[in-house]
Amino acid sequence: MAVVPPPSRRRKRRMDKVLEIVNIPLDWLEERSGLVGGVKYFLFRKVPSDMNWWHTLGSATLTAFLVQAGTGVILAMYYHPHPDTAYESIRHVTHDVTLGWLVRGMHRWGASVFIILLFLHMGRVFLFGAYKYPRELNWIVGVLILPLAMLEGFTGYLLPWDQTAYWATVVGINLNGTGPFVGPLLAQFLRGGDEIGAETLTRFYAMHMLLLPGAIAGLIGLHLYLVVRLGVSSPPWSPEAAGRDREEPEPSGSTGLVRPGPRGGRPRGE
Amino acid sequence: MSRARDERRTQHKRYKEDVEERGKAFYPYVMFHDTVMSLVVVSVIVGLAAIWYFTADEGSEPLGPSGSGWLGVLYEGKADPGTTSFIPRPDWYFYFLFYLLRIFKWPDTVVLGTVGVPTIALMLLLALPFIDTRRERRLFRRPVALVAAILTIVSMGVLTYKGATAEEGTGATGDVARWTQENNLPAGEAQEGAQLFAESGCTNCHTYLGSGVANLGAPELSSIGQSIDKARAKAYVANPRAFGNNVMPVYGETLTDQQLDQIAAFLEASKGGG
Numbered sequence: 005m006a007v008v009p010p011p012s013r014r015r016k017r018r019m020d021k022v023l024e025i026v027n028i029p030l031d032w033l034e035e036r037s038g039l040v041g042g043v044k045y046f047l048f049r050k051v052p053s054d055m056n057w058w059h060t061l062g063s064a065t066l067t068a069f070l071v072q073a074g075t076g077v078i079l080a081m082y083y084h085p086h087p088d089t090a091y092e093s094i095r096h097v098t099h100d101v102t103l104g105w106l107v108r109g110m111h112r113w114g115a116s117v118f119i120i121l122l123f124l125h126m127g128r129v130f131l132f133g134a135y136k137y138p139r140e141l142n143w144i145v146g147v148l149i150l151p152l153a154m155l156e157g158f159t160g161y162l163l164p165w166d167q168t169a170y171w172a173t174v175v176g177i178n179l180n181g182t183g184p185f186v187g188p189l190l191a192q193f194l195r196g197g198d199e200i201g202a203e204t205l206t207r208f209y210a211m212h213m214l215l216l217p218g219a220i221a222g223l224i225g226l227h228l229y230l231v232v233r234l235g236v237s238s239p240p241w242s243p244e245a246a247g248r249d250r251e252e253p254e255p256s257g258s259t260g261l262v263r264p265g266p267r268g269g270r271p272r273g274e
Numbered sequence: 275m276s277r278a279r280d281e282r283r284t285q286h287k288r289y290k291e292d293v294e295e296r297g298k299a300f301y302p303y304v305m306f307h308d309t310v311m312s313l314v315v316v317s318v319i320v321g322l323a324a325i326w327y328f329t330a331d332e333g334s335e336p337l338g339p340s341g342s343g344w345l346g347v348l349y350e351g352k353a354d355p356g357t358t359s360f361i362p363r364p365d366w367y368f369y370f371l372f373y374l375l376r377i378f379k380w381p382d383t384v385v386l387g388t389v390g391v392p393t394i395a396l397m398l399l400l401a402l403p404f405i406d407t408r409r410e411r412r413l414f415r416r417p418v419a420l421v422a423a424i425l426t427i428v429s430m431g432v433l434t435y436k437g438a439t440a441e442e443g444t445g446a447t448g449d450v451a452r453w454t455q456e457n458n459l460p461a462g463e464a465q466e467g468a469q470l471f472a473e474s475g476c477t478n479c480h481t482y483l484g485s486g487v488a489n490l491g492a493p494e495l496s497s498i499g500q501s502i503d504k505a506r507a508k509a510y511v512a513n514p515r516a517f518g519n520n521v522m523p524v525y526g527e528t529l530t531d532q533q534l535d536q537i538a539a540f541l542e543a544s545k546g547g548g
Binding site for chain 2: 113121169247
C-alpha cells in the first residue's frame with residue numbers, strides 16, 4: 005500500500021472494471037450473433053448532414069404502427085370475437101377496465117393517425133424524388149403497405165359489432181362482390197357464408213390481428229433494411245446534397261435545419 | 275440507355291462517398307429528431323383518445339349508442355341485422371371510394387368505381403419509379419410530377435370532402451302521400467309497400483320521384499314498374515344475389531313474406547309519374 009493512485013486515476017480504473025463487466029454479456033452475444041455490431045452499425049451509420057424534420061415522417065409512421073400493435077395486443081386480451089359478446093366486451097373495455105377507454109381510444113384514433121402519416125410520408129418521398137434510382141424497390145414496398153393498412157382499417161371496423169360496424173361491412177363486402185371474376189368468390193370468402201355473422205367476425209378478427217399486421221411488419225422490416233442499405237436521400241434543394249454533381253457551382257440558400265453545415269467539413273469544390 | 279445507367283451509378287457512388295465524408299451519425303443527431311416527432315405522434319393519439327372519451331356523454335339505453343362527443347360516439351347501438359334503415363358510413367379514409375360510387379352507376383359502370391379506379395391508382399403508384407426515370411429531383415424542374423401531385427391531392431381532397439358531407443336519404447316517410455298521388459298507387463298492398471319502402475332504408479341508395487339519394491350505383495325506381503312485374507320484383511328484393519347483384523342486401527331474411535309482397539306490389543305499380 006505504498007503507492008496510492010490519485011483519486012481521478014482510481015475512478016478511471018473503477019470505470020474500466022464496470023465497463024469490462026458490462027461488456028461480458030455483450031461480447032458473448034456479439035460472438036454468437038453479430039447483433040451488437042449490427043446495432044452499432046445501425047446507430048452510428050453516417051447519414052446526409054442536411055436531413056431535416058421532413059425526414060422524421062417515416063419513423064413517426066413506424067411509431068404509430070407500434071402504438072397500434074401495443075394497444076391491439078391489450079385489446080385482444082379483452083375482446084370476444086363472437087356476435088353475442090363482441091359488443092359487450094367492447095363496452096366492458098370502454099367503461100370498466102382500468103384505462104381501457106385510453107387503450108381503445110388510442111387504437112381507434114391511432115389508426116387514423118397511422119393512415120394520415122402514411123400519406124404524408126409518401127407525399128414527402130414523392131416531392132423529394134426519393135423514389136428514384138436506386139430506391140425504386142423501397143418505394144414499391146412502401147406502396148404495398150398502404151392498401152394493407154387500409155384493409156386493417158376495413159377489418160377492424162367490424163370488430164366493435166355495433167350498427168356502423170355491421171352495416172358498413174355489409175356494404176363493403178357487397179362492393180367486393182362487384183369485382184369481375186373473383187369478386188363474388190372474394191365476397192363469399194370474407195363473409196364465410198351467405199350473410200354476415202359469427203364466421204365473418206372470426207375471419208375479420210384473424211385477418212386484423214394476425215395476417216395483415218404480420219404482413220405489414222414484414223414489409224416494414226424490408227423497408228428499413230433497404231433504407232439502411234441504400235442510405236437516406238438528401239433534400240433535393242440542399243446545397244449540401246450528398247451525391248450532387250461535382251462541377252456544379254455552390255448555390256446560395258439556407259442549409260438544413262438539423263445542423264448548419266458540414267461537420268468539420270470544407271466548402272465543396274475546393 | 276447504358277450511359278444513363280452509368281451516370282446513375284456514378285451519382286450513387288458519389289452520394290455514398292459524400293455521406294461517408296461529410297455526413298453525421300444517425301445517433302444521436304437524427305435519432306433525437308425522430309424521438310421528438312414520435313413523442314408528438316403519441317401525444318396526439320393520446321389527446322384524440324382523451325377528447326373522444328371525455329367529451330362523450332353516457333348513452334341512456336343499456337345497449338344503445340353512447341356519447342356523442344366532439345369526435346363522435348364511443349359506439350353505436352349493438353349490430354342488428356333486422357334493422358334495414360341504418361345508414362352505413364365507412365371510416366373517413368374510404369370516403370373517396372364512397373363518393374366515387376355516386377359517380378358510377380349500377381350496373382354498367384359501378385365496377386369502375388369499386389375496382390377500376392382504385393386498381394389503376396395503385397398500379398400507377400407501383401409503376402411510378404419506372405415511369406419517372408429521370409435523375410432530376412428538384413420539384414420545380416419536374417413539372418409533370420408537380421402537376422400530377424397537385425391533381426392527386428386536390429381530387430382526393432374533393433372526393434373525401436364530398437363523401438364526408440354527402441347527404442343521407444332518411445326520413446322519406448313524409449313523401450309517401452306525394453308518391454301515392456304522383457304515381458297513382460292503388461290503395462292496399464301498393465300503398466303499404468310505399469310506406470315500407472320509405473321506412474326500410476331503400477332510399478339510402480335508391481331515388482324515387484326526387485326522394486332519397488343515389489348511392490353505390492343503385493338505380494332510380496320511379497318507373498321500375500314499366501320493366502318488371504310483381505313476381506320478379508319480389509324475387510329480386512328477396513335475393514338480389516340470384517340476379518347477379520352482389521351489392522344490395524338480401525331482404526328475404528329481414529322482411530316477412532307479406533312485406534315482400536307489399537314492396538313488390540308497390541314497385542310494380544310504379545310507372546313513373548302518372
